[in-house]
Amino acid sequence: EADIYQTPRYLVIGTGKKITLECSQTMGHDKMYWYQQDPGMELHLIHYSYGVNSTEKGDLSSESTVSRIRTEHFPLTLESARPSHTSQYLCASSEYISDRGIDGYTFGSGTRLTVV
Amino acid sequence: GQSLEQPSEVTAVEGAIVQINCTYQTSGFYGLSWYQQHDGGAPTFLSYNGLDGLEETGRFSSFLSRSDSYGYLLLQELQMKDSASYFCASNYGGSQGNLIFGKGTKLSVKP
Numbered sequence: 027e028a029d030i031y032q033t034p035r036y037l038v039i040g041t042g043k044k045i046t047l048e049c050s051q052t053m054g055h056d057k058m059y060w061y062q063q064d065p066g067m068e069l070h071l072i073h074y075s076y077g078v079n080s081t082e083k084g085d086l087s088s089e090s091t092v093s094r095i096r097t098e099h100f101p102l103t104l105e106s107a108r109p110s111h112t113s114q115y116l117c118a119s120s121e122y123i124s125d126r127g128i129d130g131y132t133f134g135s136g137t138r139l140t141v142v
Numbered sequence: 143g144q145s146l147e148q149p150s151e152v153t154a155v156e157g158a159i160v161q162i163n164c165t166y167q168t169s170g171f172y173g174l175s176w177y178q179q180h181d182g183g184a185p186t187f188l189s190y191n192g193l194d195g196l197e198e199t200g201r202f203s204s205f206l207s208r209s210d211s212y213g214y215l216l217l218q219e220l221q222m223k224d225s226a227s228y229f230c231a232s233n234y235g236g237s238q239g240n241l242i243f244g245k246g247t248k249l250s251v252k253p
Binding site for chain 2: 057059061066067068069070071074084085116118120122126127128129130131133134135136138
């Protein structure tokens with residue numbers, strides 16, 4: 027049972043189009059993240075948010091933007107898609123887990139984006 | 143910068159034991175987590191080492207040595223369903239720091 031939802035699951039879109047990737051979580055987590063992952067490669071943090079109206083850029087530079095108007099919703103937007111944006115985009119949220127002593131992350135199933 | 147290094151691929155047979163190593167840069171390092179990701183799926187949490195030593199969870203164990211900046215994931219009694227990518231990761235910067243991942247190790251389990 028998924029607690030974090032991403033739509034669409036797959037998207038093929040033409041160059042120059044504006045797209046928004048949706049991410050919603052039902053766990054009430056304050057922290058949310060976007061990671062970019064090329065096939066067979068590592069996950070790169072591109073955006074994160076520590077709560078409503080808080081957004082920061084991650085370690086990997088990205089032309090995408092994010093917004094956080096509601097706790098449960100963290101959409102990612104590409105104003106003008108290019109073939110170089112072709113990748114998988116994974117959304118995650120986290121909360122502090124006292125048994126571990128660190129934040130525990132829950133990931134969505136991802137959006138596989140292809141820009142042609 | 144922050145980085146974690148691990149082998150890109152490992153192959154083993156059903157029933158065998160495999161160890162996936164991870165070395166890391168110490169600056170900002172805060173414990174070592176392991177995630178499993180099947181093709182097309184979401185990464186899922188497997189194990190965490192906050193202190194040196196061995197943590198055991200069923201067929202999976204994880205180990206950390208801070209003095210060697212090194213950890214590993216040990217998978218025993220391998221099953222076909224264990225074929226997946228395995229990522230080491232750390233909450234760099236503190237217990238609530240952002241999770242930074244290694245490049246991942248693709249494990250192929252053969253019959």
